Amino acid sequence: xxxxxxxxxxxxxxxxxxxxxxxxxxxxxxxxxxxxxxxxxxxxxxxxxxxxxxxxxxxxxxxxxxxxxxxxxxxxxxxxxxxxxxxxxxxxxxxxxxxxxxxxxxxxxxxxxxxxxxxxxxxxxxxxxxxxxxxxxxxxxxxxxxxxxxxxxxxxxxxxxxxxxxxxxxxxxxxxxxxxxxxxxxxxxxxxxxxxxxxxxxxxxxxxxxxxxxxxxxxxxxxxxxx
Amino acid sequence: xxxxxxxxxxxxxxxxxxxxxxxxxxxxxxxxxxxxxxxxxxxxxxxxxxxxxxxxxxxxxxxxxxxxxxxxxxxxxxxxxxxxxxxxxxxxxxxxxxxxxxxxxxxxxxxxxxxxxxxxxxxxxxxxxxxxxxxxxxxxxxxxxxxxxxxxxxxxxxxxxxxxxxxxxxxxxxxxxxxxxxxxxxxxxxxxxxxxxxxxxxxxxxxxxxxxxxxxxxxxxxxxxxx
Numbered sequence: 001x002x003x004x005x006x007x008x009x010x011x012x013x014x015x016x017x018x019x020x021x022x023x024x025x026x027x028x029x030x031x032x033x034x035x036x037x038x039x040x041x042x043x044x045x046x047x048x049x050x051x052x053x054x055x056x057x058x059x060x061x062x063x064x065x066x067x068x069x070x071x072x073x074x075x076x077x078x079x080x081x082x083x084x085x086x087x088x089x090x091x092x093x094x095x096x097x098x099x100x101x102x103x104x105x106x107x108x109x110x111x112x113x114x115x116x117x118x119x120x121x122x123x124x125x126x127x128x129x130x131x132x133x134x135x136x137x138x139x140x141x142x143x144x145x146x147x148x149x150x151x152x153x154x155x156x157x158x159x160x161x162x163x164x165x166x167x168x169x170x171x172x173x174x175x176x177x178x179x180x181x182x183x184x185x186x187x188x189x190x191x192x193x194x195x196x197x198x199x200x201x202x203x204x205x206x207x208x209x210x211x212x213x214x215x216x217x218x219x220x221x222x223x224x225x226x227x
Numbered sequence: 228x229x230x231x232x233x234x235x236x237x238x239x240x241x242x243x244x245x246x247x248x249x250x251x252x253x254x255x256x257x258x259x260x261x262x263x264x265x266x267x268x269x270x271x272x273x274x275x276x277x278x279x280x281x282x283x284x285x286x287x288x289x290x291x292x293x294x295x296x297x298x299x300x301x302x303x304x305x306x307x308x309x310x311x312x313x314x315x316x317x318x319x320x321x322x323x324x325x326x327x328x329x330x331x332x333x334x335x336x337x338x339x340x341x342x343x344x345x346x347x348x349x350x351x352x353x354x355x356x357x358x359x360x361x362x363x364x365x366x367x368x369x370x371x372x373x374x375x376x377x378x379x380x381x382x383x384x385x386x387x388x389x390x391x392x393x394x395x396x397x398x399x400x401x402x403x404x405x406x407x408x409x410x411x412x413x414x415x416x417x418x419x420x421x422x423x424x425x426x427x428x429x430x431x432x433x434x435x436x437x438x439x440x441x442x443x444x445x446x447x448x449x450x451x452x453x454x
Contacts (some may be wrong), residue, residue: 046375047329059314065292066320073313086300087286093293102274148273 003028005041005052008211009116009180010034011108012064012100013051015173019068019166021204023075035120035127064100068166083163092160095152095167099174106141108174110134115181116213139183146184150191159195172199176208182219186227193227200225230255232268232279235438236343236407237261238335239291239327240278242400246295246393248431250302262347262354291327295393310390319387322379322394326401333368335401337361342408343440366410373411377418386422399426403435409446413454420454427452 004020004027006013020027032041037048044052045062053061053070061070072082082089114130121127149171152159160167175196178184186193199205209223221227231247231254233240247254259268264275271279272289280288280297288297299309309316341357348354376398379386387394402423405411413420426432436450448454 047325061314061317061321063317063321063324065324066317069296069320070313070317073316086297087288089300090288090290090293090297093296094288094290097290097292098274 001026001028002056003030003054005030005032005044005050005054007032007034007050008213009112009177010050011104011112011170011174011177012049014177014208015064015100015166015169016051016053016067016071017208018169018173018204019071019081021207022081022164022169022202023071023079025071025075033120035117035125068096072166081164081166081169083165084161088161092165092167095160096165096170099167099170103145103171103174107138107145108177110138111178111181116216119216142178142184143188146189146192149195150189153191153195168195168199172196172205176200176205180211180213180216180218180222182221197225197227200227228253228255229283230257230281232257232259232271232277232281234259234261234277235440236339236404237277238331238339238397238401238404239276241404241435242291242327242393242396243278243280243294243298244435245396245400245431246298246308248434249308249391249396249429250298250306252298252302260347262344262352295323299393308391308393308396310392311388315388319392319394322387323392323397326394326397330372330398330401334365334372335404337365338405338408343443346443369405369411370415373416373419376422377416380418380422395422395426399423399432403427403432407438407440407443407445407449409448424452424454427454 002020002025004013004016006017006029008031017027017029032038032050034050041050041052042048044054044060047062049062049064051062051067053067055061061067069082072080076082082092084092114132114135118127118130149159156162158164158168159171175184186196200209212218229247229252231240231243233244233256235258244254244256259265259277261277268277268279269275271281271287274289276289276291278289278294280294282288288294296309299307303309309319311319341359341362345354345357376386383389385391385395386398402411413423427436439445
């Protein structure tokens with residue numbers, strides 16, 4: 001069985017778990033802790049980033065776009081997650097990049113670093129109390145992104161067009177990692193909320209809703225489909 | 228004629244100029260200044276990042292991976308820059324991500340921000356003298372990347388395998404932007420240097436070697452094929 005080396009709340013790992021489930025590829029999950037990486041990880045991926053996808057033990061595929069395109073090329077014949085003509089596919093990839101680069105830098109990276117990583121890091125490596133100002137600023141930027149998602153979901157069925165795509169998976173992966181902490185002002189963003197409800201209702205999403213991080217219970221509505 | 232909205236020393240813009248030239252697509256270059264973006268740019272690309280590729284005036288393609296894959300899908304039939312089977316293509320994309328994410332964060336972003344952007348930004352927006360410690364640290368990290376390039380170029384003809392690929396273009400685009408300032412210790416990295424000499428000798432590279440930034444002459448060996 002293929003395996004995925006991942007961390008529960010890592011948005012990139014979550015994106016790949018969603019993609020594998022949507023393509024119908026069963027996968028064994030192998031836990032990795034980004035704040036204390038095992039030496040093996042650098043042998044599989046010199047950049048040390050998660051996730052790493054192993055179709056078999058000898059052929060690691062790593063780098064988020066490399067894995068996404070690999071899965072589309074090898075599993076996407078029946079269910080395409082980069083659908084459409086060249087322009088439609090460009091829009092899928094533009095939005096995917098939006099979430100993996102811009103949303104990550106502005107929202108999910110600061111929230112996860114401050115709320116999770118710092119808690120587990122030794123003090124000499126930057127561990128300790130969270131920088132609340134950094135989290136607050138991320139939650140302000142989050143509102144701009146929820147506006148943008150609302151705008152997109154108001155024009156199409158899914159974020160990049162009429163079909164589910166890796167753009168939806170990327171957006172939902174980042175948002176759900178932040179949503180674990182329960183502070184997303186969903187009531188102010190009904191269109192984005194309705195899109196996220198549809199995402200959460202998909203069978204591919206179910207395993208993510210059962211995720212927990214040691215010593216940190218999820219927010220009360222994290223696993224609710226009606227939040 | 229297609230056009231590319233770009234900034235001379237932006238590594239992502241350079242990567243796309245190289246790709247367009249390798250695919251044999253003539254393009255009109257439209258200058259943009261990242262530190263003082265025109266309002267139009269946000270209409271074409273909500274993220275405001277460069278470059279933006281316009282096959283025609285009404286169809287902007289933006290996001291670095293979106294443009295790269297769009298060009299491969301629409302122009303790559305004769306010359307592929309993402310060559311090989313699914314695993315080989317994954318390696319091309321992994322390395323491309325390495326340079327566009329890791330090399331950019333560790334080397335080209337700090338060097339270009341400190342040496343160029345700060346010079347043109349108004350003081351209240353972060354302009355002023357460069358942070359020399361940040362540049363020095365980037366030049367230390369650069370050595371690790373030159374080692375890695377040497378390791379890759381020692382095993383294959385090009386960085387990701389036996390054929391030129393977007394991984395070579397990404398690496399050369401980032402390195403050449405740093406090389407504009409003339410501080411790369413090439414003598415210590417003969418294998419990486421020999422790979423970069425081959426890149427610089429390609430017709431696609433020639434226009435980049437003629438680049439200049441207002442008020443900043445390139446280093447004495449920037450345009451030399453024998454450096």
